[in-house]
Amino acid sequence: MSKNIKDNQGDVWEVFVQSKPGLPHKHAGSLHATDKEMALQNARDLYTRRNEGTCIWVVPLNAITSSMPEDSESFFDPSDDKAYRHPTHYIMPEGAKHI
Amino acid sequence: MTQQDALINYCLRLGDTSLILGQRMAEWTSNGPTLEEDIALTNISLDLFGQARTFLTYAGEVEGKGRTEDDFAYHRNEREFYNTLLSERPNGHFGDTIARNFLHAAFLYHLYSALTKSKDDKIAALASKSLKEVTYHLRHSSEWIVRLGDGTVESHQKIQDSINDLWMFTGDLFVMNEVDELLIKEGIAANLNEIKKLWDNTVNEVLQRATLKRPIDGFMQKGRLEGRHAECLGHLLAEMQFLPRAYPDATW
Numbered sequence: 118m119s120k121n122i123k124d125n126q127g128d129v130w131e132v133f134v135q136s137k138p139g140l141p142h143k144h145a146g147s148l149h150a151t152d153k154e155m156a157l158q159n160a161r162d163l164y165t166r167r168n169e170g171t172c173i174w175v176v177p178l179n180a181i182t183s184s185m186p187e188d189s190e191s192f193f194d195p196s197d198d199k200a201y202r203h204p205t206h207y208i209m210p211e212g213a214k215h216i
Numbered sequence: 217m218t219q220q221d222a223l224i225n226y227c228l229r230l231g232d233t234s235l236i237l238g239q240r241m242a243e244w245t246s247n248g249p250t251l252e253e254d255i256a257l258t259n260i261s262l263d264l265f266g267q268a269r270t271f272l273t274y275a276g277e278v279e280g281k282g283r284t285e286d287d288f289a290y291h292r293n294e295r296e297f298y299n300t301l302l303s304e305r306p307n308g309h310f311g312d313t314i315a316r317n318f319l320h321a322a323f324l325y326h327l328y329s330a331l332t333k334s335k336d337d338k339i340a341a342l343a344s345k346s347l348k349e350v351t352y353h354l355r356h357s358s359e360w361i362v363r364l365g366d367g368t369v370e371s372h373q374k375i376q377d378s379i380n381d382l383w384m385f386t387g388d389l390f391v392m393n394e395v396d397e398l399l400i401k402e403g404i405a406a407n408l409n410e411i412k413k414l415w416d417n418t419v420n421e422v423l424q425r426a427t428l429k430r431p432i433d434g435f436m437q438k439g440r441l442e443g444r445h446a447e448c449l450g451h452l453l454a455e456m457q458f459l460p461r462a463y464p465d466a467t468w
Contacts, residue, residue, distance in 0.1 A: 126250045126251075126252075127250075148252050149250060149251075149252055150252065151363070152363075154359055155359065155363070158256065158355070158356055158359065159252040159253075159256065161352075162252065162255050162256040162259050163252060163255055166255075166259065
């Protein structure tokens with residue numbers, strides 16, 4: 118992943134849209150813009166045309182630090198055999214809801 | 217003139233203005249300077265068509281002769297259109313379009329704001345819905361005016377030229393006649409003298425932010441109220457109306 122994709126259309130921004138108040142912002146896609154106000158407007162026009170959102174975040178691509186494919190063994194494989202980290206071993210009391 | 221006649225004419229003015237500006241914006245489809253801006257411009261077009269449909273439909277209801285939005289849009293000639301002279305100006309380059317949209321959105325923003333208090337419930341409801349859309353159109357065009365004006369030497373000069381060239385069409389936005397007089401008395405229409413003051417403030421504020429000069433008022437083109445338009449409207453209508461006129465039974 119190149120961290121500074123530049124062309125004559127401005128910088129690349131990543132767009133995160135919140136579908137309802139209280140829910141997490143989810144990655145929706147990316148766009149080009151020359152500054153943050155224009156990025157916000159473009160995000161509104163590109164990613165909320167069909168009633169998808171109640172809030173938008175735009176983040177310049179170069180502000181995001183990503184793990185790399187070659188990190189995945191050391192990052193993610195060690196958790197494969199640690200099933201005890203999942204809460205499924207607990208017995209739920211009867212009648213408990215929303216857990 | 218009866219109140220009914222006045223109301224029909226008032227709805228046609230609002231509907232025609234959105235229709236013609238919407239058609240101009242539709243000309244940008246696939247021609248925008250960037251993918252993002254292409255979608256932004258055509259989104260604005262769709263908002264305007266939505267406004268046009270509701271106001272033209274309401275004109276037909278008030279008239280009570282069974283005319284539909286399509287009858288008004290496709291089966292009238294230039295001299296029967298009451299859109300603002302500014303709305304029909306050709307797109308030119310991107311800066312020309314932004315300048316026209318900005319001057320126009322500032323007008324519609326204040327007009328619809330005032331019409332939300334109209335004593336005609338339908339006009340008030342349509343104005344409230346349209347106001348949300350026009351608020352965004354004003355923001356979109358204002359931000360571009362600021363960036364182009366306060367951008368490079370070339371962009372500054374080009375957007376200043378665009379504003380200067382369009383200025384003579386701004387006087388037509390605020391002209392009133394007996395239709396306004398009658399409907400203002402009934403609390404239905406907005407007084408465009410009041411809208412002018414608000415428009416002046418908005419335009420001055422954005423031009424100042426953009427380091428642009430407000431042109432001096434000189435000769436102003438007029439004609440909207442009598443259906444007198446520039447030649448360019450005829451060409452726009454020829455393209456827009458071709459299909460339903462050539463194939464009257466076409467459905468889509």
